[in-house]
Amino acid sequence: MLFDNVLVTGGTGFVGKNLKKIRPNWVYASSRDYNLVDTAECARMYADIKPTAVIHLAGLVGGIKENNSYPADFLYKNISINTNVLHQAYEAGVTRVLSCLPTCAFPADQKAYPFDEKSLLHGIPEETNLPFAYAKRCLYIQSNSYRKQHGLNYSCFTSSNLYGPEDNFDSEKSHFVAALVEKLGNCNHGDQLEFWGTGKPMRQQLYVDDLVKAIPFLLQHHNTDCPLIVSPDENLSILRMIEIGLKICKKDVKITFNNELEGQHRKDGSNRMFLELVGGYKFTSFEEGFKKTYDWYKRGMRN
Ligand SMILES: NC(=O)c1ccc[n+]([C@@H]2O[C@H](COP(=O)([O-])OP(=O)(O)OC[C@H]3O[C@@H](n4cnc5c(N)ncnc54)[C@H](OP(=O)(O)O)[C@@H]3O)[C@@H](O)[C@H]2O)c1
The missing domain is CATH 3.40.50.720 (NAD(P)-binding Rossmann-like Domain)
Known part of the structure; x- marks a missing residue:
């Protein structure tokens, strides 16, 4: 209908x-x-x-x-x-x-x-x-x-x-990927960036x-x-997502983890039923999606 x-x-x-x-x-x-x-x-x-x-x-x-x-x-x-x-x-x-x-x-x-x-x-x-x-x-x-x-x-x-364009990038309210985009978008070569937890949880x-x-x-x-x-097929650790972000922003910064507020180790949901209904679906890789989001964010900063 x-x-x-x-x-x-x-x-x-x-x-x-x-x-x-x-x-x-x-x-x-x-x-x-x-x-x-x-x-x-x-x-x-x-x-x-x-x-x-x-x-x-x-x-x-x-x-x-x-x-x-x-x-x-x-x-x-x-x-x-x-x-x-x-x-x-x-x-x-x-x-x-x-x-x-x-x-x-x-x-x-x-x-x-x-x-x-x-x-x-x-x-x-x-x-x-x-x-x-x-x-x-x-x-x-x-x-x-x-x-x-x-x-x-x-x-x-x-x-x-x-995550993606139009997300909330306010550091008080943002979720992890928007916060990562905001941090990497605003840091300079040689900076040290601290992240919550250990980097091991998968998301x-x-x-x-x-x-x-x-x-x-x-x-x-x-x-x-x-x-x-x-949900996408990829289930990446926080550290892996940070590494991908660093590769995309091409900045030489030092990463540390504060070992606080670690969160659940994993919470991935299965997309099997969705794929059965839709008959196959190509998800955007995290690397590609992060690049699009980061470029969108940087364009906004330049405007
Ligand atoms: N963002 C995520 O990561 C995520 C993940 C999973 C599921 N979801 C779900 O996706 C949906 C949309 O999320 P979002 O990220 O787009 O949220 P969002 O950016 O915070 O937008 C919330 C929307 O709800 C409207 N709203 C809030 N209070 C209202 C009220 N009292 N009366 C009428 N409208 C009201 C807001 O209108 P104003 O603009 O006027 O404030 C805004 O349009 C939600 O159901 C959320 O649970 C989001």
């Missing part, structure tokens, strides 16, 4: 801005247009836009520091936004909502890696982002409840850590273009209660 009026909530965020580059005709809403914590504003959004399908990206999103400092906001705002977006979609007669979950909603301790979709609710998420993770789990359960009770195609996909990093190219396909074809994991 082709949808003629697609609404993207969170349309002004990192993912939304990149999606707009390939689907400029969709409608992209921000919190300034409609504060989705507020039920009446959310209902007004549906009345104004009259979408036939919704891609739900809006939420209060942040790194460990923000999650740790504002746990009440992360729980209340995300639960409210998700509840409003799905229930008001139902009230407005919208039959298709595709929502985005993060891999941090999955249990922190997994029996095996890469973990798969079936494990989503089978264990406790990482302590540092419990409120955010549980709000996202509720989004998953809410989608499936509306699917079951009302026969609507409300489904979810899960994205692993993202999957998904180039944002790879996710946004998959979203239109998922909107058309993902019609099950499976929280499909979209």
